[in-house]
Amino acid sequence: MIGANRLLHELDDMHSSVNRLEAELMSELENVRLVRLLHKFSFINKQPVPRWSETGDRYVIKLFRDYVFHQVDGNGNPVINLSSTLAQTNVLCSFPAMSRAVSL
Secondary structure (H helix, E strand, O other), X not given: OHHHHHHHHHHHHHHHHHHHHHHHXXXXXXXXXXXXXXXXXXXXXXXXXXXXXXXXXXXHHHHXXXXXXXXXXXXXXXXXXXXXXXXHHHHXXXXXXXXXXXXX
């Protein structure tokens, strides 16, 4: 009986460790995804002038970028809200049409 209790305790500890490692891995995966998305924004927004137009997919992405990263409050002061920025970039990744536009 003592051996069985010890075995169950060890299995429980191992399960907790695996869950903790999985949570850390998912957090790192989220970070990589966001960095990749921000790099794509930079490449799209920093194209040479002849390729840039104020219409089409790139313009929609530019508007989205301005909405997410250049928000101001009622007094015109810049608003820095990381949780809102992360939520809005997650929304971008959830829409297939926008994901296609970002992969240009």
